[in-house]
Amino acid sequence: MTVTFGPDHIVFAAYEFPWASVHPHGILPASAVRDVSVSGRPEIRTVVGETLFLSHGDSSGLAEFCLRHGIPDVVRFDVWGNLLEPFLDTAFSAEASAATCARLHSAGLSQDLIDSIRERIASLMRAYNFDSMLWEWADLGLYDLLSAVNSRLVPASLPAELGDTAEVYRWAMEIADYGRAKAS
Structure with a gap:
C-alpha cells in the first residue's frame, strides 16, 4: 500500500x-x-x-x-488492542485482565459486549497468532484483525465463519470508534 x-x-x-x-x-x-x-x-x-x-x-x-x-493528531484509546489481549502469546494476571475490562467499560463497552466480541473472533485470532506461529506477545490491534479477516496467515474458511466480510469490516470499524478521543 x-x-x-x-x-x-x-x-x-x-x-x-x-x-x-x-x-x-x-x-x-x-x-x-x-x-x-x-x-x-x-x-x-x-x-x-x-x-x-x-x-x-x-x-x-x-x-x-x-x-x-488543521486536522487534529489525537491519542485514542485502542479498543481492539484491549479486546485482543487474550489472543496474545502472553499470560495476564487476573488483575491485569480486570484492568483491561475496566478500560473497555470506561470506553462504553459492556461486559456482555466484550464477551460476545471475543467469542465471535476467538477462532480467527487464535489461528492468526498461534496456529500461524506468528506468536505476537506484545500488541494485536485492528490492523491484525483485518489482516486475519483478509485471510492473511489463516485458512480462508475461518473469516467466512464470521459472515459477510464487508459487514465484519463495518462492525470492526464501529467497535474501533468506541476509542474516539479529543484532540491532544
Missing part, C-alpha cells in the same frame, strides 16, 4: 483491505478526515468513522498534510 499526499487530498494505491472505501485505489479529500494518529502505525479516521492505515514511512507526510489542513 502506498499513499501520495496531494494539495487537498490523499491518494491511496494498492490498499490491502478490499472492503475499505479507498480499495484498491482511492482519493480521500482532506475534508473527509476527522483525525489522525501519527505516532506508532499511522492511522487516519474519516468523518464516517472508518480507520485507514498507512505505512510507517508515511508519518512525516501525514503530519505535514494535517498541519496544512
